[in-house]
Amino acid sequence: MINLAGRDILHGWGKFVFTGIGLGLLIGVTLTMAGVYRGMVDDANVMIDNSGADLWVVQQDTLGPYAEPSSVRDDVARDLLGRSGILDAGNVTYLTMQASAVKQATGQRREVRVMLVGFEPGKPGEPAYLVAGRPIVRSHYEALADLKTGFALGEKVRLRRHDYTVVGLTQRMVSSGGDPMIFIPLQDAQEVQFLKDNDALINERARTASNPAFNRPNVPGLLEAVQASQTTSHFVNTVLVRLAPGADAEEVAGEIRRWKHLQAYTRAQMEEILIARLIATSSKQIFMFLVILAIVSAAIVAFIIYTMTLNKMREIAVLKLIGATNQTISSMILQQALGLGLIGFMVGKLSATLWAPLFPKYILLLPEDAISGFFLVMLMCALASIFAIRAALRVDPANAIG
Amino acid sequence: MNMPAIHIENLTKRYGEGDTAVDALKGVDMTIWPGEVVGLVGPSGSGKSTLLKCLGAVIEPSSGRMTLGGQTIFDAAWKIDDLRTLRRDRIGFIFQAPYLIPFLDVTDNVALLPMLAGMPDAASRSRALELLNALDVGHRAKAAVAQLSGGEQQRVSIARALANHPPVILADEPTAPLDSERALNVVRMLNQMAQQYQTAIIVVTHDEKIIPTFKRIYHIRDGRTYEEAGEGREV
Ligand SMILES: Nc1ncnc2c1ncn2[C@@H]1O[C@H](COP(=O)(O)OP(=O)(O)O)[C@@H](O)[C@H]1O
Ligand SMILES: [Mg+2]
Numbered sequence: 296m297i298n299l300a301g302r303d304i305l306h307g308w309g310k311f312v313f314t315g316i317g318l319g320l321l322i323g324v325t326l327t328m329a330g331v332y333r334g335m336v337d338d339a340n341v342m343i344d345n346s347g348a349d350l351w352v353v354q355q356d357t358l359g360p361y362a363e364p365s366s367v368r369d370d371v372a373r374d375l376l377g378r379s380g381i382l383d384a385g386n387v388t389y390l391t392m393q394a395s396a397v398k399q400a401t402g403q404r405r406e407v408r409v410m411l412v413g414f415e416p417g418k419p420g421e422p423a424y425l426v427a428g429r430p431i432v433r434s435h436y437e438a439l440a441d442l443k444t445g446f447a448l449g450e451k452v453r454l455r456r457h458d459y460t461v462v463g464l465t466q467r468m469v470s471s472g473g474d475p476m477i478f479i480p481l482q483d484a485q486e487v488q489f490l491k492d493n494d495a496l497i498n499e500r501a502r503t504a505s506n507p508a509f510n511r512p513n514v515p516g517l518l519e520a521v522q523a524s525q526t527t528s529h530f531v532n533t534v535l536v537r538l539a540p541g542a543d544a545e546e547v548a549g550e551i552r553r554w555k556h557l558q559a560y561t562r563a564q565m566e567e568i569l570i571a572r573l574i575a576t577s578s579k580q581i582f583m584f585l586v587i588l589a590i591v592s593a594a595i596v597a598f599i600i601y602t603m604t605l606n607k608m609r610e611i612a613v614l615k616l617i618g619a620t621n622q623t624i625s626s627m628i629l630q631q632a633l634g635l636g637l638i639g640f641m642v643g644k645l646s647a648t649l650w651a652p653l654f655p656k657y658i659l660l661l662p663e664d665a666i667s668g669f670f671l672v673m674l675m676c677a678l679a680s681i682f683a684i685r686a687a688l689r690v691d692p693a694n695a696i697g
Numbered sequence: 698m699n700m701p702a703i704h705i706e707n708l709t710k711r712y713g714e715g716d717t718a719v720d721a722l723k724g725v726d727m728t729i730w731p732g733e734v735v736g737l738v739g740p741s742g743s744g745k746s747t748l749l750k751c752l753g754a755v756i757e758p759s760s761g762r763m764t765l766g767g768q769t770i771f772d773a774a775w776k777i778d779d780l781r782t783l784r785r786d787r788i789g790f791i792f793q794a795p796y797l798i799p800f801l802d803v804t805d806n807v808a809l810l811p812m813l814a815g816m817p818d819a820a821s822r823s824r825a826l827e828l829l830n831a832l833d834v835g836h837r838a839k840a841a842v843a844q845l846s847g848g849e850q851q852r853v854s855i856a857r858a859l860a861n862h863p864p865v866i867l868a869d870e871p872t873a874p875l876d877s878e879r880a881l882n883v884v885r886m887l888n889q890m891a892q893q894y895q896t897a898i899i900v901v902t903h904d905e906k907i908i909p910t911f912k913r914i915y916h917i918r919d920g921r922t923y924e925e926a927g928e929g930r931e932v
Contacts (some may be wrong), residue, residue, distance in 0.1 A: 296812045296813075297805055297808075297809060297812060297818075299800075299801075302805075303800040305800070306800030307800070609796060610798050613792075613798070616755060616790055617790060617810055617857070618782060618785020618813050618814070619781075619813055620781060623813070693756050696746055696749055696750055696869050697793055
């Protein structure tokens with residue numbers, strides 16, 4: 296038996312293939328949207344993994360440090376060190392900001408949005424591995440930059456008021472928002488984050504000096520002490536804790552909460568915060584896109600198959616008259632819809648794979664998403680062909696006779 | 698073989714109901730024998746197409762009786778459940794326009810019918826080729842439909858009508874779009890095929906060029922038929 300669907304497709308393959316490509320680009324966008332979501336989840340998980348922490352100690356009643364601002368005194372880390380179950384603890388600050396560097400070749404200033412991480416070398420929070428360069432050894436003005444920042448080894452990167460030399464490069468170190476990270480020594484980061492600019496500093500000093508409570512002529516050194524305490528920061532955003540082998544994360548976290556009026560999150564809780572809350576709105580946004588794209592694609596398939604069928608009404612009437620069964624005719628239409636879906640899916644998968652690396656944020660195309668995408672496309676095409684099949688089955692074979 | 702290919706008695710067809718009802722056939726009698734080519738002639742609106750659709754088991758007559766090769770297929774109601782199979786195996790159709798399937802080549806347009814009837818592809822195609830050769834279009838067997846001239850297309854459509862060797866072929870104005878020479882050529886083919894396959898062929902026409910070729914003519918007027926001997930001119 297001749298495959299009628301195949302013959303019809305071959306007969307008008309140009310139109311069919313171009314329609315398939317159009318549909319395919321839409322499917323490619325759909326797969327990419329799914330990849331954007333997967334990429335966000337993966338970024339969040341990678342961030343959690345790369346932090347090297349088992350517990351996050353943050354300000355009480357906050358979902359910090361990634362989902363909400365949190366500030367904790369930087370002596371907490373020291374206090375935690377002595378407690379049972381805790382192997383190591385490190386102060387860390389996070390700040391999303393603009394970094395810039397002057398390109399040697401062109402002399403142009405290039406700006407990159409980054410997440411600035413302040414960490415204590417050798418403590419939790421330090422990147423576990425570098426793809427190039429060396430770790431930070433000086434206590435000031437050295438930086439580790441993620442490859443995605445585009446900064447190169449030896450390049451000078453400007454953060455607020457100071458230039459930092461990039462001495463090492465990391466990979467896949469991005470914030471949950473997809474911004475690449477730059478790591479600098481904790482004290483520098485505290486200064487960037489908590490300290491004011493020169494004018495504000497001078498103003499503050501003048502204000503303190505004019506305050507009779509601090510500027511007492513009979514207490515020498517008081518004013519200087521107060522001013523010194525005002526210009527150094529003792530706050531960080533979180534303390535990352537590494538647990539001793541065999542320690543129970545939940546138990547240690549519970550103790551920290553009771554002991555210091557602080558919040559402590561385990562890895563599972565942090566994952567929940569990042570995925571269920573921080574990126575929840577974004578994922579709903581993406582889901583809406585997916586739904587709309589799926590509906591649009593289905594509508595396109597339905598429309599194309601419907602018009603293809605309408606253009607064949609006379610042939611269908613003749614086929615019915617000469618004895619073709621309803622099944623022969625419906626399966627011809629169904630196969631064409633599925634063929635369109637197949638071309639669309641292949642084009643979509645290919646285009647998504649090709650253009651994913653061009654996106655600024657990480658796009659993770661999972662094979663299982665592609666597989667379920669394939670079945671969804673096929674299902675959608677089958678459903679979309681129903682209208683055309685119904686129209687074809689309603690055709691009266693008597694129409695073929697004048 | 699003394700059985701008529703088609704026999705109908707007092708066949709009527711009413712379209713619609715009540716005030717708007719149209720009696721398109723008001724009692725038609727007709728007997729056609731195997732190997733005969735019969736003309737069905739009448740003015741527009743006289744009921745020719747309606748009769749053809751009834752004979753072709755495409756629409757249901759309102760009353761009367763109809764037999765096909767001696768088997769009663771209609772007697773106040775259809776006596777056969779599967780009209781589609783009946784049409785496929787026992788009735789060939791030729792239309793005013795060739796109505797070939799544009800996405801199949803010439804051979805497969807013809808071979809499709811035996812294939813639909815369950816004949817293997819190779820056998821179907823060789824039968825198609827045999828018919829195409831008989832109709833002088835064998836050299837176009839691999840061509841696409843669109844590459845054929847109008848006359849060639851009409852001959853392919855005759856081959857298609859013959860493809861399942863049906864005892865009856867119904868042709869609805871098959872020569873209307875053709876010039877005189879091609880029209881007579883088609884009639885010659887039809888006569889030849891009727892002889893060769895012992896097929897009864899009913900040709901609906903008002904084409905003056907071909908009316909003199911019929912040995913027997915049914916005139917239809919206002920839903921009734923009148924039989925008349927034709928000139929039976931050789932073509
Ligand atoms: N489907 C239909 N519904 C109602 N009336 C119809 C229908 N088909 C044909 N008729 C009417 O039946 C009569 C015969 O029509 P038809 O068989 O097409 O004649 P012819 O083919 O000889 O021109 C005409 O009056 C026509 O208007
Ligand atoms: Mg008519």
